[in-house]
Amino acid sequence: MAQCESSGNWSINTGNGYYGGLQFSESSWRWVGGSGLPHQASKQEQIERAYQLWQRQGWGAWPACSQRLGLSGNPGGWGDSYFDAHGGTQTSSTVTSAGDWRATYSVPLREDPSSSADKLAQIPRGEVLRTGERRGSWLQVEHDGVVGWVNTTFVMNV
Structure with a gap:
């Protein structure tokens, strides 16, 4: 998804109102508990918050790329326990x-x-x-x- 949204650049800020590898808006980032701006957060945090956003909005949070990639169903959780395993x-x-x-x-x-x-x-x-x-x-x-x-x-x- 990040490759499609931002060419895999987790620290991108082009000034278009969307930030980071998964192109969060500032309001979406805050809605899922993020502080600061998404492109300033770690890749892991961006992925964790994207999963939280997916839980609330589904793939519609990334309409163009999710359609282009044919994404559906549950992407699975992501977090510290995932990285531990x-x-x-x-x-x-x-x-x-x-x-x-x-x-x-x-x-x-x-x-x-x-x-x-x-x-x-x-x-x-x-x-x-x-x-x-x-x-x-x-x-x-x-x-x-x-x-x-x-x-x-x-x-x-x-």
């Missing part, structure tokens, strides 16, 4: 070993390498994915025995 996952995705990726944001699994293709499943955050073929910005992965495609444009390699 999943250390090192504070980025969109990480390569775990040759051919494996870890999705740290909920990602739609598509039937074909196209954002307009049917969604086969929503891959939950934290899932280790075995990879196959790559076509441009699309990566073939297996999730729960189902083979499909995820768009790496919105999933960062670290």
Whole structure:
């Protein structure tokens, strides 16, 4: 989501009234308990507050990017307990070993390498994915025995 909203820049302030990696308005940030401005907060805090915002508004809090990414369902919680259990996952995705990726944001699994293709499943955050073929910005992965495609444009390699 942050890749789509801000090109993954967690400290962005362009002067358009939206701040940080997930482009909070100041009022939305305060509504979910944030202090200061979002772009001044840590990436972890921005993600935690975004989950709180999602709980209140759903994906409509990010209408353009959630639609472009085909997001639906619960993205899962995020907070200190998540980081305790999943250390090192504070980025969109990480390569775990040759051919494996870890999705740290909920990602739609598509039937074909196209954002307009049917969604086969929503891959939950934290899932280790075995990879196959790559076509441009699309990566073939297996999730729960189902083979499909995820768009790496919105999933960062670290």
